[in-house]
Amino acid sequence: MSTGTESNTFSIDFSERLKALPPYLFIEIDKAKRAAIAAGRDVINLGVGDPDQPTHPHIIDAMKKALDNPDNHHYALDAGLPALRQEIAKWFQGRFQVTLNPDTEIYPLIGSKEGLAHLPLGIINPKDKVLLTEPAYPAYRPAVEFASGKVVYFPLKASSEFLPDVKKIASMKDFKAIIINYPNNPTAATANKPFYAELVTLAREKGFIIVSDMAYSEVYYDGVKPPSILEIDGAKDVAIEFHSLSKTYFMTGWRIGWACGNPTLIQALAKVKSNFDSGVFQAIQVAGIAALQSPPDLIEDMRSAYQERRDYFINGLRSLGWKVPPPKATFYVWAKIPKGFSNSMETAKAFLDKADIVATPGLGFGGAGEGFIRMTLTVSKERINQAIDRLRKIL
Numbered sequence: 001m002s003t004g005t006e007s008n009t010f011s012i013d014f015s016e017r018l019k020a021l022p023p024y025l026f027i028e029i030d031k032a033k034r035a036a037i038a039a040g041r042d043v044i045n046l047g048v049g050d051p052d053q054p055t056h057p058h059i060i061d062a063m064k065k066a067l068d069n070p071d072n073h074h075y076a077l078d079a080g081l082p083a084l085r086q087e088i089a090k091w092f093q094g095r096f097q098v099t100l101n102p103d104t105e106i107y108p109l110i111g112s113k114e115g116l117a118h119l120p121l122g123i124i125n126p127k128d129k130v131l132l133t134e135p136a137y138p139a140y141r142p143a144v145e146f147a148s149g150k151v152v153y154f155p156l157k158a159s160s161e162f163l164p165d166v167k168k169i170a171s172m173k174d175f176k177a178i179i180i181n182y183p184n185n186p187t188a189a190t191a192n193k194p195f196y197a198e199l200v201t202l203a204r205e206k207g208f209i210i211v212s213d214m215a216y217s218e219v220y221y222d223g224v225k226p227p228s229i230l231e232i233d234g235a236k237d238v239a240i241e242f243h244s245l246s247k248t249y250f251m252t253g254w255r256i257g258w259a260c261g262n263p264t265l266i267q268a269l270a271k272v273k274s275n276f277d278s279g280v281f282q283a284i285q286v287a288g289i290a291a292l293q294s295p296p297d298l299i300e301d302m303r304s305a306y307q308e309r310r311d312y313f314i315n316g317l318r319s320l321g322w323k324v325p326p327p328k329a330t331f332y333v334w335a336k337i338p339k340g341f342s343n344s345m346e347t348a349k350a351f352l353d354k355a356d357i358v359a360t361p362g363l364g365f366g367g368a369g370e371g372f373i374r375m376t377l378t379v380s381k382e383r384i385n386q387a388i389d390r391l392r393k394i395l
């Protein structure tokens with residue numbers, strides 16, 4: 001009889017696709033951070049982009065009420081509450097002046113990351129090529145590879161403000177889709193309408209899909225609002241865009257976002273998801289409606305707070321002789337590694353070992369991220385001040 005403690009008679013192997021993947025960047029960074037904290041060190045976390053502020057009370061209240069309603073305790077299934085999709089359509093119209101059909105052009109997600117990860121399963125055939133701008137949010141690559149697609153990297157350069165050259169894209173052959181992300185994580189670059197217009201024209205001519213991740217749409221500075229690709233005429237023929245409530249409303253842990261745009265792409269995503277999950281917990285959808293109805297002042301306050309931190313941090317870094325461009329959007333500072341360091345891993349390690357500061361090595365966002373380090377603005381001004389003091393000692 002097996003005791004369950006005997007040695008295995010066979011070994012369990014990860015799949016080849018899993019073996020080919022590196023460990024997920026932010027889990028690894030979190031482990032290093034936890035180990036430092038467990039060792040009693042006062043760690044300043046400039047690693048993962050998770051807002052330090054709590055979710056607004058009116059969203060929590062809406063959730064509490066929704067929890068008391070048994071109607072919200074069942075499977076949410078497919079497209080979720082019509083009221084949520086209508087609220088998203090209203091929000092989108094107000095923010096981008098784009099009309100979306102709530103029934104065919106909007107789909108709620110368990111966070112935008114989930115949707116981005118599932119979409120390729122609905123549109124990519126084995127060995128289909130997908131262009132991926134790099135440095136890139138680490139979740140894109142496995143999304144394509146789990147669908148047996150082939151990632152083709154498109155390096156972004158500081159000299160072109162981390163925007164891809166559409167003429168170069170035009171010269172590339174046989175790809176099925178491109179994934180773009182503006183405002184960009186990690187480079188903090190933004191895209192303008194002429195870029196989107198050129199890309200949409202090319203996509204319609206060549207027949208490729210544009211997947212746009214716009215999770216940071218509301219974290220922008222100096223009053224310059226990033227546009228949506230769906231503002232471009234004809235974009236809905238070729239594009240799907242992903243949005244998130246995480247960063248805008250301090251709701252990272254709640255897991256709620258949406259996809260919108262081309263109805264066929266929405267259908268593909270919906271069909272994949274219907275086989276994998278049972279929708280966004282309905283009480284969270286109700287809380288999402290409350291979030292989208294937030295007074296505009298709250299969002300303005302969020303931007304002002306990050307902008308103040310940004311200016312404070314950038315000035316502090318400059319006082320150390322480290323010249324770093326201020327981000328135009330997102331809460332990420334994307335900096336060339338300081339003099340005296342040879343690569344981004346070495347820099348991040350030195351920051352943690354010698355200054356108790358967690359930062360993300362650029363290499364974690366792909367080869368094109370080497371030579372850079374990413375630091376977040378998701379800590380108080382007081383902590384930023386301490387971080388600058390600590391960096392002064394090691395730089």
Ligand code: MLT
Nearest residue numbers: 026047048049050113185
């Ligand atoms: C990041 O640090 O890049 C983000 O917080 C990760 C995410 O949005 O999943």
